[in-house]
Amino acid sequence: MKRKKRVVVALGGNAITPAGEEGNITQQFLNTRKSMVSVINLLKRGYDVVITHGNGPQVGNALIRVEESRHLVPELPLGIIVGDLEGGMGYMIEQCLQNVMHDMGINRQVATILTQVLVDPDDPSIKNPTKFVGPFFHEEDVPELINHRGWIMKEDKGRGFRRVVPSPAPIGIVPKDIISHLVDSGIIVIAAGGGGIPVYIDHRGWLEGVDAVIDKDLASAVLARDVNADRLLILTGVEKAALNYNTPEQIDLDTMTVKQAQRYLTEGHFPAGSMGPKIQAAINFISDGGSEVIITSTEKITDALDGKAGTKILPD
Numbered sequence: 001m002k003r004k005k006r007v008v009v010a011l012g013g014n015a016i017t018p019a020g021e022e023g024n025i026t027q028q029f030l031n032t033r034k035s036m037v038s039v040i041n042l043l044k045r046g047y048d049v050v051i052t053h054g055n056g057p058q059v060g061n062a063l064i065r066v067e068e069s070r071h072l073v074p075e076l077p078l079g080i081i082v083g084d085l086e087g088g089m090g091y092m093i094e095q096c097l098q099n100v101m102h103d104m105g106i107n108r109q110v111a112t113i114l115t116q117v118l119v120d121p122d123d124p125s126i127k128n129p130t131k132f133v134g135p136f137f138h139e140e141d142v143p144e145l146i147n148h149r150g151w152i153m154k155e156d157k158g159r160g161f162r163r164v165v166p167s168p169a170p171i172g173i174v175p176k177d178i179i180s181h182l183v184d185s186g187i188i189v190i191a192a193g194g195g196g197i198p199v200y201i202d203h204r205g206w207l208e209g210v211d212a213v214i215d216k217d218l219a220s221a222v223l224a225r226d227v228n229a230d231r232l233l234i235l236t237g238v239e240k241a242a243l244n245y246n247t248p249e250q251i252d253l254d255t256m257t258v259k260q261a262q263r264y265l266t267e268g269h270f271p272a273g274s275m276g277p278k279i280q281a282a283i284n285f286i287s288d289g290g291s292e293v294i295i296t297s298t299e300k301i302t303d304a305l306d307g308k309a310g311t312k313i314l315p316d
Helices: 025-044 056-069 078-104 139-149 176-184 216-226 258-266 276-287 298-305
Strands: 006-011 048-053 110-113 116-119 131-137 152-155 161-165 170-173 188-191 197-201 207-209 231-236 255-257 292-297 311-314
Touching: 006 025, 006 216, 025 048, 025 078, 025 231, 025 298, 048 078, 048 176, 048 216, 056 078, 056 131, 078 110, 078 188, 078 197, 110 176, 131 139, 139 152, 139 161, 170 176, 170 216, 176 188, 176 216, 216 231, 216 276, 231 276, 231 298, 255 258, 258 276, 258 311, 276 292, 276 311, 292 298
Parallel strands: 006 048, 006 231, 048 188, 110 188, 116 197, 231 292, 255 311
Antiparallel strands: 116 170, 131 161, 152 161, 197 207, 292 311
């Protein structure tokens, strides 16, 4: 029997908790239900679907909770927080999708997989962490946080001091065979939430956690590679990637080759804190044998699949 087309859909964490919202659970469920429209469109077109999601706003809130309650209960390491959010947000996405499919008469099963993601223990970011996480602190608090908590602290654009942690590049998906088996069985899988739980293989061959976070889009590209997806869809807050973004010279991009995408990335058109990782993920996926990446907003996914919206990245 011919295999169905397979797609990995990367939902942004801000799609579930947009900027300006409190981010309470009622709001998160409402936003998640809205984002499931994109998945339904893919199911109607005959795709097997794997869903990934960001967790930036949610990790920030979780770290604030840890900080505020550390005098009452033991602290949680970052890897456990990411695992907790993979479960909690996976449950939310899973239930919302099940309910939307029920109303539309679609009979498909959904499963959330807690996903350990392999990283290199010698990744340069581990020695020079730059990823801001958690709450802001005053400058006078910094010495204690460094000396007694062992944190690395940096100033975040004049807004205050924050903890920085490594963000190593993902190199493999530990449960890739399980995910592939489920997808082969027609099950919609939610995996690598928030970039997955970073782990490495030690000298004994054991998996060990790393107190770090992995970029969701880069992890999505590795997941798409490891489950032999045909397409990677990266959903974000804008309809298209653009050159000279948010300036009078902005040029929206309909298509790019990998070579063009790499040149624009090198020229600085795609900042590291926004579109940069998405473009790098697209380059990685296609360089590893993928056929196509589409970057667009949740609202424009149908038009993007028809070639009427979004930015398409293709092989050279």
